[in-house]
Amino acid sequence: MAGNSHRRGAIRKDGTKKGQVVGSGGQRRKGLEGKGPTPRAEDRYGHPAQRKAAAAARTDKKRANSKNKSEGPEIIAGRNPVVEALRANVPATALYVALNIDADDRVKDAVHRAADKGISILEVPRDELDRKTGGAMHQGLGLQVPPFEYTHPDDLLAMARDSGEAPLIVALDGVTDPRNLGAVIRSAAAFGAHGVLLPARRSAGMTAVAWRTSAGTAARLPVAMATNLTRQLQSWASAGLMIAGLDADASLEIDNLDLATDPLVIVLGSEGKGLSRLVRENCDYTVSIPMAPGVESLNASVAASVLLAEVARRRRITGRV
Template identity: 40%
Template sequence: MKNFKQKNKNFIKENEENENIVFGRNPVIETIKSGRNIEKLFVLKEPEGSLKMIISMAREKGFVISEVDRKKLDELSSGQNNQGVVAIVSPYEYASIDDILNYAKQKGEDPFVIILDEIEDPHNMGSIIRSANVCGAHGVIVPKRRTALITATVAKASAGAIEHTKIAKVTNINQTLRELKEKGLWIIGTDMNGDTCYKTNLKGPVGIVVGSEGKGISRLVKDNCDIVVSIPVKGEINSLNASVAAGIIMYEVLRQRSI
């Protein structure tokens, strides 16, 4: 029994880290809309509601569709809530830093970039990407190591936002921060001991650095920031969830830009 449980854990871990799987109705719909190639679409037998719309959209694109039972879908999604649809997609295409900055230039806007420093929880990463898209950020930068992969879990947590948000993967965050500063961006770190974000000028070309849930941003990364900001808190708990904190600061950037 112990060996079976260990094998099952390994299977789930392997599938959670698979960047070629997307599940859930909204994430799959956004994947189809984005133009990303779907190698095969698995849909619950006797589809109803929005599943019929997904099948229609997939047929228009010429994707291969297979109607399967619930057991098969659960296997593909590692037992997670797949809402009756799982897509096997081509590998995620990461953007470059120049792609992100050029996107801002095309929109005639000051660059607004989110940099993630070791965000390992896929739900947090997905939520941050979703907020970045909603708040008008031009892209998200993640490190190649010590970070969550762009998996089905991230896609679902982002509500499909990963298909509409430019994400760049870099080898060295500190080197990237220096590069962004050379290109004119003001790098703003997030930390409990920083200046209050509501009293800080967040306008202009900015890069917001978000640290991991437990450790926050690392010392070297903090040293490479131009300024560090915080969110006022009042209560027995003195810190917020990483994705919640990131969302609050991103909305403050959006608010100041809208004034």
């Protein structure tokens, strides 16, 4: 009946918490209220900027995981590589030998050398060795190498000056092959360099492969790592060191390298790209190695050997070694 205030649904029912069922109950007014500022594009799901930010975050996470993985112990896999590493006195913490392995001369040699050096010898199932070596062709042998401890660049220069000789440091720019790195370290030690400097990015690190290729010299030659190679070269230049970069289009040939007896940093680039632009701009001189026609370049380790041998020769002649 019209005007009956007790009709069903017109008022609150006794014993319920629900409000009036007729009308909006104020919901329309709330719907018209503002919801705050518009979220940033990076925070709006499905927006191109949000997808790009999410992809960048995933990439950073992968890099972090990769870095953490590289900072852990590494495994040199394979009978020949393990024996070579032990002969080269590469620091090792454990020798893994697969159960029921066919013990040939290389296996016996590896076990005897590890025992003589006090390295733990552990027999493990073959599937566990597969896991530890990441599925590499280990042939039943794996040698665990601890993480490499890099020297700070400032400490490297201090040690070079404390030697009583004109500092001689080798810096690498974009050398990504660990075998080249190990060979450069070996040449640097052979020709009297006081240390090697690596950039933190776009460079090979002291992996098990680099250890083995260096023939153990990395254990006695300081290897430093710079967060920014260009800034580090600028810092050393301010400290009185000459910076000489090896470059095909150089201002100076190796035959005229009179600054070899001065405090010197030799910078080597990759075989393909050479020195980066910023590094080249921060060199006091660029140096080239004369070669026969038809030969474009040498790889980093060979070029380092040639240049360092010339520096060592000039220092011997002048007595500044």
